Amino acid sequence: MPPSRPGDNRNTPAKTAPAALHQQLGHVASLLMQVRAGASLPDALARVPAPLRAGCQALGFHVMRWRGSAEAVRKALAPRAPPPPVDALLTSALTLMWPLESPPYPAHTLVDEAVKAASRLAPRSKGFVNAVLRQALREGAALQEMAQHTAEGRFNHPAWWVRRLQKDWPQHAAGILKAAQQHPPMTLRANARRGGLAALGPGLDAAGMAWQPLSLPQNASPEHRPLPALAQAAALTQAVPVERIPGFSEGDWSVQDxxxxxxxxxxxxxxxxxxxxxxxxxxxxxxxxxxxxxxxxxxxxxxxxxxxxxxxxxxxxxxxxxxxxxxxxxxxxxxxxxxxxxxxxxxxxxxxxxxxxxxxxxxxxxxxxxxxxxxxxxxxxxxxxxxxxxxxxxxxxxxxxxxxxxxxxxxxxxxxxxxxxxxxxxxxxxxxxxxxxxxxxxxxxxxxxxxxxxxxxxxxxxxxxxxxxxxxxxxxxxxxxxxxx
Ligand SMILES: C[S@@+](CC[C@H](N)C(=O)[O-])C[C@H]1O[C@@H](n2cnc3c(N)ncnc32)[C@H](O)[C@@H]1O
Missing domain, CATH: 3.40.50.150 (Vaccinia Virus protein VP39)
Incomplete structure (x- = not known):
């Protein structure tokens, strides 16, 4: 597993025991099919059994971030599309090869678990899923190359979206698209009617939560307009469920970018x-x-x-x-x-x-x-x-x-x-x-x-x-x- 990054523990594939990954992959393939049919990820996630939901959410976010690259590779390695459930499973598994420099699972775990998921979902597709994933792993660095040929594969966004950004922000489009692949920080707002950051920050310290006051980056406005100070914003170094934030349910804090x-x-x-x-x-x-x-x-x-x-x-x-x-x-x-x-x-x-x-x-x-x-x-x-x-x-x-x-x-x-x-x-x-x-x-x-x-x-x-x-x-x-x- 790669080291977890600050603020990403809600959205990074969870450190699940490998035994559970194949079970999650089956649900995640279903999430992908539902999103392909126009459902939102939160709506699709609501249909996942509660004990598996958090893990599937993390995987589902990952699949959505890397879907374009994975689809491009699937099309390159298996030009004839398999049946939709198998395609969704294979695509989901392929996303787990990204980011290429630090994929979330070791290669052998990924292949074994995806094949197990295939044997539950569509037993006759086991060999096919195994072969495509192994070939993708063998191709290694060429994967990136395979994904470059379409805007979706290269940028993990629809082509119209990329075109719009390139037209609106010729200087910044690539940076905006890369930023969209990042895990967001967990940003809080201290309730000014409860004394704001000065009064409430020490409560985070006492709970052992590392945080820092947040100001907006000077280059956030491309016109370089001065931005107002953010008096009550705090970024947590590590995202946590809101119930763990001291005073959250009593109204001391809100989660807000x-x-x-x-x-x-x-x-x-x-x-x-x-x-x-x-x-x-x-x-x-x-x-x-x-x-x-x-x-x-x-x-x-x-x-x-x-x-x-x-x-x-x-x-x-x-x-x-x-x-x-x-x-x-x-x-x-x-x-x-x-x-x-x-x-x-x-x-x-x-x-x-x-x-x-x-x-x-x-x-x-x-x-x-x-x-x-x-x-x-x-x-x-x-x-x-x-x-x-x-x-x-x-x-x-x-x-x-x-x-x-x-x-x-x-x-x-x-x-x-x-x-x-x-x-x-x-x-x-x-x-x-x-x-x-x-x-x-x-x-x-x-x-x-x-x-x-x-x-x-x-x-x-x-x-x-x-x-x-x-x-x-x-x-x-x-x-x-x-x-x-
Ligand atoms: C960007 S969200 C607002 C977020 C909100 N201001 C906040 O900070 O939590 C936009 C909202 O506009 C509402 N909306 C859409 N069309 C509207 C309309 N014609 N009149 C009033 N509300 C509308 C949507 O239901 C949605 O809740």
Whole structure:
């Protein structure tokens, strides 16, 4: 087994006893078939028997990360596709030859266990699976070469995704694609209403959990815009189940990526600059238009006394906002007043009481192309046409919500995407539609944040330190509505 890297113990194939691997491989082949048929990995995992789920999740994440290379090799070595279950098993086993420099299992274990899995799944395919895997192992370094011939094989992402990144980020596409293969750090946010990092950090120390305060890398914004400090962010050296974090169930901590932790401070910054907040006694009225599962809603409420309306079109997901706020002790008593409402934010007539908002957070539905290291199945589930459909919804949300903002108020548009169509191009088109000047966008707006591994030196440094890129890909535009003349 390779040494485990920081923060990867949830997503790395578990150090299972070899005897269990063949059993897991059978389930993982089924996961792959379900994702190929359009199911999300979490939905497919929910159907795995509970005792095997954690191990299968780790393997399933690995399969999604290396699926492109493994499929290319399967096609090269066995051009006639075997029946779908055998193909899924073989492909899953082939992914376990990557990363080539440190595969998760010794070669002989992998072959033996895959053959055992085949004898349970489709006994007549045993010899075939054995032969293909042994040939793949014999070919050694040539495996990499076999995988190079298609974009999927080379980059482990669909070809349209690679093309889009190369068009949007000619300098950075390779780095973004490499970053997507990394295991993300486990990043926490200390509850500012419980004293924040200064008060809660020692609890991690006392529990023997190594951690460090997290700031965003200076090259995260390709435009080199200065990024706000992350006052409450901590990266754990080793990921742990949340129940082990001291005070988690009492609401001291949340799990939230560093890039996502910028939303609340940015909206606050917008409000502080706004003439609507000149009166210090004024309690701002805020709309969180796409709030579920509530990570940014909670952060806002930790930082600000306000009146907040949290909407989401998905009533079930909205329940998770209520649970999050309950756990964090932000349920709407005291300084904050919170209302949760299931509604399509675009259908203003269904939910708006006519009172304008001082600030709006629009964390819009998007491709999630910035968070693929955390959700490695997303890249295989999306289609290029989704980007156009999602772009349409993002534009409709912007157009519907802008009139609800007080003159002088601010709107923070956010997506966890690295595609410009969901970021800068969306905002440029909005400004044009609404005939707004470029100065509507705050000069300190971060724009695109990239999970960068964008040059060989950074890559080597990352490999040496074992540190993954510190933030997910995100886009933020802070917009100020012109004040009344
Ligand atoms: C990126 S997620 C929001 C994440 C959330 N802000 C957080 O930090 O936890 C986008 C959310 O938008 C919701 N959504 C999609 N279309 C919507 C619409 N038309 N109106 C309101 N919510 C919508 C989805 O259900 C999803 O929960």
């Amino acid at each position: 560093a890039a996502a932790q910028l939303a609340a401070p940015l909206l606050l910054k917008g409000l502080q600059a706004s003439p609507v907040c000149r009166d210090a006694t004024h309690r701002p009225r805020i709309l969180d238009a796409c709030s579920a599962p509530g990570g940014k809603t909670a952060h806002l409420l930790e930082l600000l006394d306000c009146e907040l309306l949290a909407l989401d079109a998905d009533a079930q997901r909205l329940e998770r906002v209520a649970e999050t706020l309950q756990r964090l002790g932000l349920g709407g008593t005291g300084a904050a007043h919170v209302e949760l409402r299931a509604a399509d934010a675009r259908r203003v007539q269904d939910w708006w009481d006519g009172r304008p908002f001082d600030a709006i957070l629009l964390d819009a539905p998007c491709s999630a192309s910035g968070i693929v290291r955390r959700h490695p199945d997303a890249r295989w589930l999306r289609r290029d046409s989704d980007i156009i459909a999602l772009g349409q919804i993002q534009a409709e949300l912007l157009d519907a919500l802008w009139p609800l903002l007080k003159p002088g108020g601010c709107l923070l548009y956010a997506t966890c995407s690295v595609f410009k169509a969901e970021g800068q191009e969306q905002i440029d088109a909005f400004l044009q539609r609404q005939a707004l000047p470029a100065s509507t966008v705050d000069a300190g707006s971060p724009g695109h944040l990239l999970p960068l591994v964008d040059n060989e030196a950074a890559l080597a440094d990352m490999a040496a330190s074992g540190k993954p890129p510190a933030c997910d890909g995100f886009f933020y535009a802070l917009l100020h509505k012109p004040p009344p003349a």
